[in-house]
Amino acid sequence: MPPTLKSAFTYSNQRPPKAAQLLHLFHQAPWAKDRSLDDAEEMLQHTDLTLCAWDGERLIGFGRVLTDFIYRATIWDVIVDKAYQGKGIGKEIVHRILNHPRLNRVELVWLCTRRPGFYEKLGFSSKEQTGMVWRRSRESC
Ligand SMILES: CC(C)(COP(=O)(O)OP(=O)(O)OC[C@H]1O[C@@H](n2cnc3c(N)ncnc32)[C@H](O)[C@@H]1OP(=O)(O)O)[C@@H](O)C(=O)NCCC(=O)NCCS
Numbered sequence: 001m002p003p004t005l006k007s008a009f010t011y012s013n014q015r016p017p018k019a020a021q022l023l024h025l026f027h028q029a030p031w032a033k034d035r036s037l038d039d040a041e042e043m044l045q046h047t048d049l050t051l052c053a054w055d056g057e058r059l060i061g062f063g064r065v066l067t068d069f070i071y072r073a074t075i076w077d078v079i080v081d082k083a084y085q086g087k088g089i090g091k092e093i094v095h096r097i098l099n100h101p102r103l104n105r106v107e108l109v110w111l112c113t114r115r116p117g118f119y120e121k122l123g124f125s126s127k128e129q130t131g132m133v134w135r136r137s138r139e140s141c
Helices: 019-026 037-045 089-098 116-120
Strands: 010-012 049-055 058-067 072-080 108-110
Touching (some): 010 089, 019 037, 049 089, 072 089
Parallel strands (some): 072 108
Antiparallel strands (some): 010 049, 058 072
16 A cells, blocks of 8 residues: 555554564565564563554554663664655654653663664764674574
8 A cells, every 4th residue: 555645644652563564564674574473473572662653554664672771772673664764754763762751761772773874863873883793593493
């Protein structure tokens, strides 16, 4: 279904998406294209905070946070439906996460990205390159 012309998309941290709706977005991104319904359902159960953008009943954008609500928060899986990109939705999702009342004591918000230009515009810096990553080999599972 093509996007509607109305500009008033809605944003919510109270209305979690269904895993199937989320997979529709995940499957548009190379880093999430192999994610399964069961795993996405379990991920949603254990995520501290979600931020969704909706066009009526259609999920058009998503971002999520894992956090201790005091010292650290990490933002993951920010994604906007391809048909809706370039309309300010991604920016609004990150803005709403950063200004969420439950996160207002968090000292440091961290994320990893292949889109640094998008996050730099939102005030993120890549000066502190202290991150390291360990990836589980799926073949050995
Ligand atoms: C990256 C993404 C979330 C941006 O969402 P979006 O709704 O299309 O972006 P917005 O319209 O809110 O753009 C906000 C600003 O960022 C800029 N921007 C958007 N994507 C960008 C990119 N890939 N690189 C640099 N700047 C970008 C826009 O030009 C805009 O600038 P402006 O405020 O000066 O006009 C979206 O393109 C997406 O889902 N991409 C695929 C998934 C992905 O790579 N997610 C990142 C996970 S780390």
